[in-house]
Structures are given as C-alpha cells and as structure tokens.
Amino acid sequence: MGTEPTDLLDDAAGTDSSRRRVLRTVGMATAAGLVGTGAGTGGSVGAEQQSCPGGDHLESPRPGPDVLDDDPVLPPQFESTDEWDADPLLVSGRTAYDGGEFLSQGWAFDDRGPEDEREYPDEDRYANNAADILEIRTRPTDDGVAYRIALNTMIEPDAAIVAIGIDTGGDGDTDWGHNLGDLGAPVDHVLAVWGTGATLDGEALPDDAFSVDVDRNHLEVEVDLEPGRETWRHYAVAGLHDRDGDFRQDDGFLDIGDDDPPVYNVGFRTVEDEPLEAEEDDRLGLDIDLLEGIASLLGGEDGWRSANQAEALSERDISDLGADVDFGRLEDGDVDREIPQTGYHNRLYGSRYDLGEGITLDDEMYRTRVQPYSVYVPESYEPGEPAPMHLLLHSLGQNYNQYAASPNKLAQLGAERDAIVLMPHGRGPSGWWANEAELDAFEAWADLTARYDIDVDRVTIGGYSMGGFGTYRLGSLYPDLFARGFAVVGPADEDILGGPTDDLIGDQNAMRVTDNLRHVPLLMWAGVLDELVPYAGVRNYRRQLADHGYRHRLDSFPADDHFTPFVRDEWGPGQAYLGDAVVERQPARVTYRVAPEFGNDEYDLEHDGVYWVHEIEVADDEDDGVIDAISLVDGYDEPEIEEFEEESTDPELNTREGIHWRDPLERHEPENAIELEAEDVTAATLYVDDVGVDTTEPLEIRVETSHKLTLTLESGAGNETLEFETGESSQSVELCDRGPNS
Numbered sequence: 001m002g003t004e005p006t007d008l009l010d011d012a013a014g015t016d017s018s019r020r021r022v023l024r025t026v027g028m029a030t031a032a033g034l035v036g037t038g039a040g041t042g043g044s045v046g047a048e049q050q051s052c053p054g055g056d057h058l059e060s061p062r063p064g065p066d067v068l069d070d071d072p073v074l075p076p077q078f079e080s081t082d083e084w085d086a087d088p089l090l091v092s093g094r095t096a097y098d099g100g101e102f103l104s105q106g107w108a109f110d111d112r113g114p115e116d117e118r119e120y121p122d123e124d125r126y127a128n129n130a131a132d133i134l135e136i137r138t139r140p141t142d143d144g145v146a147y148r149i150a151l152n153t154m155i156e157p158d159a160a161i162v163a164i165g166i167d168t169g170g171d172g173d174t175d176w177g178h179n180l181g182d183l184g185a186p187v188d189h190v191l192a193v194w195g196t197g198a199t200l201d202g203e204a205l206p207d208d209a210f211s212v213d214v215d216r217n218h219l220e221v222e223v224d225l226e227p228g229r230e231t232w233r234h235y236a237v238a239g240l241h242d243r244d245g246d247f248r249q250d251d252g253f254l255d256i257g258d259d260d261p262p263v264y265n266v267g268f269r270t271v272e273d274e275p276l277e278a279e280e281d282d283r284l285g286l287d288i289d290l291l292e293g294i295a296s297l298l299g300g301e302d303g304w305r306s307a308n309q310a311e312a313l314s315e316r317d318i319s320d321l322g323a324d325v326d327f328g329r330l331e332d333g334d335v336d337r338e339i340p341q342t343g344y345h346n347r348l349y350g351s352r353y354d355l356g357e358g359i360t361l362d363d364e365m366y367r368t369r370v371q372p373y374s375v376y377v378p379e380s381y382e383p384g385e386p387a388p389m390h391l392l393l394h395s396l397g398q399n400y401n402q403y404a405a406s407p408n409k410l411a412q413l414g415a416e417r418d419a420i421v422l423m424p425h426g427r428g429p430s431g432w433w434a435n436e437a438e439l440d441a442f443e444a445w446a447d448l449t450a451r452y453d454i455d456v457d458r459v460t461i462g463g464y465s466m467g468g469f470g471t472y473r474l475g476s477l478y479p480d481l482f483a484r485g486f487a488v489v490g491p492a493d494e495d496i497l498g499g500p501t502d503d504l505i506g507d508q509n510a511m512r513v514t515d516n517l518r519h520v521p522l523l524m525w526a527g528v529l530d531e532l533v534p535y536a537g538v539r540n541y542r543r544q545l546a547d548h549g550y551r552h553r554l555d556s557f558p559a560d561d562h563f564t565p566f567v568r569d570e571w572g573p574g575q576a577y578l579g580d581a582v583v584e585r586q587p588a589r590v591t592y593r594v595a596p597e598f599g600n601d602e603y604d605l606e607h608d609g610v611y612w613v614h615e616i617e618v619a620d621d622e623d624d625g626v627i628d629a630i631s632l633v634d635g636y637d638e639p640e641i642e643e644f645e646e647e648s649t650d651p652e653l654n655t656r657e658g659i660h661w662r663d664p665l666e667r668h669e670p671e672n673a674i675e676l677e678a679e680d681v682t683a684a685t686l687y688v689d690d691v692g693v694d695t696t697e698p699l700e701i702r703v704e705t706s707h708k709l710t711l712t713l714e715s716g717a718g719n720e721t722l723e724f725e726t727g728e729s730s731q732s733v734e735l736c737d738r739g740p741n742s
C-alpha cells in the first residue's frame with residue numbers, strides 16, 4: 001500500500017509553503033526573544049571550538065553503501081599459488097599468454113550440460129554447481145606439463161571430475177573413456193583429475209603428481225609429457241565423479257538422453273564459440289537473435305553463453321570447442337593479454353561477502369564468491385576521460401545477459417549517449433534488487449569503476465519489469481547516486497492493483513519511499529494491456545509522484561502488453577529523457593524517508609540518510625520516518641509546478657503525462673538558517689558545511705517534529721547537538737564564536 005502524505009509533512013506546494021512561512025515566523029520571533037527555544041534555553045548556544053575560522057570543510061558521507069568505494073578483491077579461485085602467478089583475466093570467454101602460463105577464462109554458472117538446463121542430483125556435495133569450470137591454466141615444467149583448474153564450487157574435494165583431452169597431432173581417439181564415450185574430438189591423451197586421484201590414459205598418477213586446494217577450489221596436476229615448442233590442441237569437460245575415477249551417469253541425474261554424455265561444462269570455450277546471437281548489429285559489435293531474446297524474456301533461463309556447448313554435447317562433437325596451446329610461446333615467456341576495451345563483455349568480480357558455495361534452488365540464490373556481470377562500453381570511450389554510466393537491471397527470471405537480446409536498448413541508452421552500460425546479475429533471477437541483489441549491483445559497480453573511468457555525476461538507472469521495480473527501489477534509496485531513471489513495465493508494489501508479485505517483495509514496497517525522489521526525475525512506460533503488471537498500479541505510483549509535486553513522466557501505450565516494448569526494441573524517448581542529466585549532489589532541500597526493513601545489516605546496507613542529512617533514526621514504535629530539511633543560506637523557494645498531458649507516436653501511439661519544474665517567480669532572501677520537519681524521527685545529523693552556512697554567525701535551526709528530536713550539526717568549524725521537543729520550535733547556534741576577524 002502507498003504511504004499517504006500526512007498533515008505534518010505535506011508535499012503539496014500550497015500547504016508546504018504556508019507551513020514554511022509559519023516556521024519562518026517562529027524563527028524571527030525567537031531571534032527577537034519572544035518565543036522560547038526548543039531545549040528550554042534562549043539566545044545562541046556556543047559550539048565546541050575547533051580550527052575556526054579556516055576550519056576544513058567537513059563533507060557529508062559519500063553516497064551509496066560503503067562497498068561502492070572499496071577496491072576490488074581477488075576471490076580465492078583466482079589467487080596466485082606456487083608457480084602460478086599470472087593475474088587472472090576476469091573477462092569470460094577469453095584466453096591469454098602471460099609469462100609462461102596459458103590462461104582460459106570461463107563463464108560462471110554455465111554448467112548446464114547437453115540440455116542447457118541446471119539439473120544436479122539433490123545432494124549437498126554438489127550444491128547445484130560442482131562441475132562449473134571458471135579457469136584453466138597450463139604451463140611447461142622441468143618434468144612435463146602442469147595444469148590448474150579452478151572450479152566455482154567445491155563442497156567436497158572429489159565431487160567433480162575434469163577430463164582434459166590433449167591432441168598432440170597423432171591419430172587420436174574420439175572415445176575418451178571414463179564413461180564419456182565418443183566426444184567427436186580426437187585426442188592422443190586423456191588426463192582425468194578429481195580431488196583424490198588422477199589418471200593419464202587410464203593409468204593412475206602418483207600421489208605427488210596431483211593436489212587439491214579446497215579453500216581455493218583448485219585441482220592441480222602435472223603429467224610427464226614433452227611438448228617441446230609444439231602447439232597442442234586442448235579440450236576439457238567437467239562432470240560429477242562416480243567415486244571410481246569416472247564420470248557419474250545414472251538414472252535421475254542430469255535428465256539427459258540415452259546418447260548424451262554426462263558432462264556439465266566444456267572448458268576452453270571463447271566468445272567466438274558462444275556468440276549471443278546470429279544477426280550482427282554493427283553499433284555494438286554484437287550478433288543479436290531477437291527472437292531468442294524474446295523467448296528468454298517470456299520465461300526461459302537463457303543468456304548463459306552455453307547454447308553451443310549444449311548443442312556440441314547433444315551431438316557428441318566438441319571438436320570446435322578447444323584451445324590451441326603454443327608451448328613455444330610459453331617457453332619464451334610471451335605476454336599477450338589483449339582484450340578489447342570497448343564493446344560487450346562478461347566480466348567476473350570477487351565478492352567481499354562469503355554467502356557460501358553453490359546455488360540454492362528454493363530462492364534461486366547464486367552464492368559463490370565469484371559473480372558475473374555484463375558491461376557495454378561504447379567505441380567513443382577513452383581511458384582517462386570519465387564516461388556516463390547507465391545501471392540497467394534485469395527482469396524476473398533473467399540474468400546479466402538479458403539485454404544482449406535488445407540491441408537498440410544498448411545502442412540508444414549506451415552507444416548514442418556515449419555511456420557505459422552496467423548490467424549486474426543480482427545473484428540470481430528473482431532478487432527484486434533487494435538484499436543480496438542490491439549488494440551485487442553495488443559490488444559490480446565498484447568493480448567496473450576500478451576498470452573504467454566513470455563520471456559519477458552522470459549516472460542514470462533503468463530496467464525492464466522487475467528491473468523497473470529495481471529502478472524505483474534503488475532510485476529512492478540512493479537518490480544522491482542517480483541523475484534520472486527510466487522504468488519500463490515495472491511494478492511499484494505487491495498489491496494486486498499495483499502488480500502481483502506473489503509476496504516476493506513483502507515490505508519492500510517502492511511506494512513507501514517515493515518521498516525520496518525529489519531530485520531524481522523518472523520516465524515510466526506502461527502498457528494498458530499489461531497482463532503481468534496491472535496498469536492501475538503504475539497509475540497509483542504516478543499519482544503519488546504528482547501528489548509530491550515531483551518531476552516525472554508516464555507514457556501510457558494503449559495497445560501494449562507486458563512484452564511489447566521488448567519486441568519493439570525502440571527506446572528513443574528514453575534516450576532523450578536521460579540525456580546528459582547530472583546527479584544533484586547538495587540540493588538546498590532534502591526529503592528522505594527511512595524504512596529500516598529495506599536495509600540489511602549482514603551486507604552493511606543501510607539507508608539512513610542522503611545528501612547533507614544523515615544518521616536518521618526512526619522512532620521505536622514506527623515502521624518508517626521522514627525528514628524534510630531546507631537550507632535558506634542561498635535563499636529558497638519552491639519551483640513552479642507545471643503539469644502536462646500530450647499525445648505522442650514515439651515510438652508508438654501513447655499518452656504522455658507528468659510534471660515539469662520551472663524556476664520560482666520569487667525567491668526568499670538568503671539567511672543563515674535551516675528549516676526542518678521530522679515525522680516519526682528521533683535523531684538526525686546535518687552536515688552544514690555542504691550547504692554553505694556561515695559558521696561565524698548564528699545559525700538558526702527551525703524545527704517541527706512529531707517526536708522529541710536530537711539534532712547533531714557537523715562542521716569543520718565545530719559540532720553541536722541540539723534537543724527539540726515535540727511541536728514547533730527554534731534554536732540558534734554559533735558553531736564558531738570567534739568571528740571572521742579573530
């Protein structure tokens with residue numbers, strides 16, 4: 001249910017202006033000694049002196065969760081060990097030579113077998129992800145050739161088995177043994193390794209030839225082969241160990257046909273082996289099969305870069321899915337790590353939070369430390385020149401590759417705006433961009449920031465369906481991170497009139513925190529015929545924005561259902577709306593509602609302030625609380641609200657309605673004062689340097705509050721804590737009482 005404005009905090013322009021005039025009257029009366037101040041004292045209260053005047057400017061806390069400012073961490077799977085010291089690639093589907101090592105970087109969670117489905121035995125040791133190859137390395141040694149395989153999940157050391165087929169140029173055999181049968185790739189040697197054993201061509205290797213590292217999920221093995229400076233073709237497949245040195249294949253496992261090999265993952269695959277589509281789009285450097293993308297959006301789990309893997313396995317021919325390893329280049333120590341900087345990439349990052357291993361299917365949570373995301377980087381990008389960024393959130397049931405099937409979306413919201421597009425995974429298909437999914441979005445963002453120059457002042461947010469909800473949610477919780485938002489067919493809440501979600505959202509109802517969107521204009525697209533997100537709910541959300549007097553636009557498409565915009569794939573109006581918008585950093589007016597249950601202490605996700613108003617504490621007996629603060633230092637008045645409604649045919653027939661802001665006709669004279677209304681709040685901190693208060697002069701704080709309020713003023717000149725009783729009152733404080741000429 002939406003939260004209705006109350007008498008205490010009314011965002012309607014007329015009522016709000018009247019209440020502000022009352023507060024200003026209280027302030028003037030207090031200054032004249034006619035009205036008592038909130039704490040039962042009169043006049044100015046001198047703050048504890050610090051370095052004043054000339055005290056350093058004390059900035060408010062940086063926007064976003066702490067993780068957004070952290071440096072990348074290297075997950076255990078990619079750590080250097082012994083003789084393996086090359087840096088990981090962290091870009092899936094790529095290979096490299098680096099100082100004597102050959103590296104092949106795989107995809108996370110592409111262990112989907114010949115049917116392109118996730119189907120593991122219901123046993124804890126597999127965790128629905130045991131045979132997921134993240135990386136394969138090889139290098140020549142004094143005694144032969146060494147290999148290191150990094151798995152995404154390793155609950156038990158011998159849950160998975162990996163077979164490496166080596167084609168040395170001989171006659172080779174396509175039957176690899178180990179219950180694999182004919183794989184279509186002729187090899188001269190088959191190296192099989194699991195955590196407690198290894199064989200070469202069926203012969204057991206000595207114990208000192210292999211090792212397992214359960215902390216890093218590594219399998220390592222060395223074999224007595226002599227490649228010299230030759231180039232040998234390599235293949236790799238992973239499956240489940242049958243506890244007897246072979247691949248497990250039995251009833252009720254993998255749901256494969258009688259002739260399918262018991263393989264979950266094929267290693268050494270590259271982006272050329274797993275294109276996302278089949279029809280080239282020159283603007284993106286991508287091949288796009290729109291029909292496959294639409295099928296994905298309609299309910300299938302696709303986009304895992306595993307389609308050709310599945311086809312090769314079902315046809316028992318993986319001969320095209322291998323890597324040619326040049327041992328001459330390895331002997332020479334060549335370094336060739338060139339990866340295209342621009343275009344569409346699948347990247348991997350290491351999470352700072354250990355949620356466990358594998359995948360839980362009841363809540364579809366991808367828990368491992370290694371997580372994927374996609375990024376599109378326009379050809380116009382130049383290192384050292386910060387580029388805009390668009391955070392694009394996926395739909396329910398989808399993943400980080402959803403928008404590869406929407407070439408116009410990436411082109412119009414990315415390439416044609418010179419913007420980098422970040423597409424996080426959300427740790428699964430149904431996280432509703434809360435808790436773990438919210439954490440993932442910011443960890444991926446932090447990783448991207450370490451790889452590319454992002455203009456933090458030109459960041460926008462958007463998404464489709466559940467991604468539209470995520471736009472409402474994250475835009476409201478972090479308005480100081482985003483310049484504008486573009487939500488397409490997104491539900492605002494779980495109510496049947498707002499869009500049914502089968503209680504997946506629960507208390508995470510975006511309509512509860514619309515107060516926070518004062519400085520984040522939204523464009524919303526809705527289909528009148530939407531069968532999944534009822535049109536009435538989107539109108540409810542728009543009505544709440546209109547009640548606040550906030551900038552927004554709702555484009556209603558009378559002939560559209562839930563999937564029409566994706567099929568049409570035209571986003572020009574969204575491109576124009578996002579434009580070159582700039583994030584509002586320190587606005588004179590801050591409105592922020594805190595709903596503690598939106599946060600998550602386990603992941604350090606706390607939404608208790610924004611801009612120059614922070615550490616907002618909600619009263620114990622309330623579900624949420626809101627503060628509305630205005631700095632009068634530069635003078636202030638409400639913008640003029642201009643409502644509009646018009647017809648459009650871009651990209652199809654629709655009705656546009658919303659609110660523009662115009663500059664106010666009059667503006668109050670500047671004064672060294674802050675006005676604040678607090679509803680169901682007991683404490684807050686104001687970082688007053690960010691709004692330019694004069695700390696050498698009395699600063700007037702005028703308050704109306706529903707509860708006793710502790711207000712802390714923070715400044716480089718000093719700090720002060722003030723207490724306000726319920727109702728309207730005012731206090732004056734001089735943070736620096738030595739004067740400008742001291």
